[in-house]
Amino acid sequence: MAKNERFKTVYSQGTVDVTQILVDTETGVNYVFRKVANAGGITLLLDKDGKPVISPIENS
Known part of the structure; x- marks a missing residue:
């Protein structure tokens, strides 16, 4: 993956x-x-409670 x-x-x-x-x-x-x-189309990925799924951010 490119840095930008x-x-x-x-x-x-x-x-x-x-x-x-x-x-x-x-x-x-x-x-x-x-x-x-x-x-x-694109949309947020939601969990079972209807909140957005947020992944840990990789610091590379």
Whole structure:
């Protein structure tokens, strides 16, 4: 990962129908990205209580 990349892909599934989990490297907030054919969208990844999932930030 380049030092200036804000988002890191931590999970990816599929090639045409794509599901990915991205982590904001500055805040640790997780997002779900979904793409099917020419349409796609992104939203926060929430836990069972409806709160955003936040990963520990790696200091590298």
